[in-house]
Structure formats: C-alpha cells, structure tokens
Amino acid sequence: MGLFDFVKGIGKKNTAPAEQQAAPATPAEPSAQEIANKLLGHIKALGLPVTGLSVSYNGASDLATIKGQVQSQADREKIILAVGNIDHVAQVDDQMTVATPAPESKFYTVKSGDNLSRISKESYGDANQYNKIFEANRPLLKNADDIFPGQVLRIPA
16 A cells, blocks of 8 residues: 555554553653554554564654555555554554455545544535444544544545
C-alpha cells in the first residue's frame, strides 16, 4: 500500500503497562525502540490476525514501519490505523502483504464535531449507515462515540 500520513501528537496515548518504577523528576521521551515495542504490543492486544509481524519506529521522522502477512485487506488497513492513530506516529510505512487482495477502503480524518452518523451521511448519503463504519473499525473502536478529531477511520465501499 505504501506510506500513510497521520497527525502526530493527537492520537491515543500508547500507555502499555510498564514495570513499576520510581517516577523521574521530568518525564523522559521514550526511545524509538520503546515506542516500536509499544506499537507491537498494541497491535497484538487488539487481536488483529497477522503473522511475521514486526514494527520499527524512527523517532527523527516519526515514521513507523510495519511488516508482516495478513489474510485480508481489512486486517491490513486496521493494523495501519491502529499504529497511525497513536500519539507519536506521523507516518506509517506499510510493507505488509495480503493473502487475498481486495479493493482498498477510503480513509476519513475525523473533524471537530463529527460523529459516525455525520460521517456516514457524508460518505454514503445516509446517516443510518453509521454502523457499517463502526463495524469496519472494530476492534479499534470500542463504541460508536469513541472517535476524536484527527483520528483516521476506514470507510468501506
């Protein structure tokens, strides 16, 4: 698929549980390897099916690179969004392969005041199709109100 742009600094904070340590006087910026490990853990925690998964992160360019094999285009897109909608990531370099290629979904960047019904009305001409968008973004979304400005969502055809 290639390179995808996201808005750095507004995504969900990736706060994977860490060992209990004394808090430093000033919070240190996590290393590139720590961020890559947290991104990998985030994908695994979502239960998205992928084999041979590897994630690397370049802090100088805020670029996450994802490699692995997935069965469907939908799984590929969910993994891209799972990584791209995290705070430190500005770009995702998708190097995954898909066993069963299919047309790509459209991506939509949530604006202030958006909700799934409004996005559905804009995308499909029918606000009642919001559940189609919600289901296309599970397990990334836990409920239909779990969206925020700057987040990127899958909009299936």
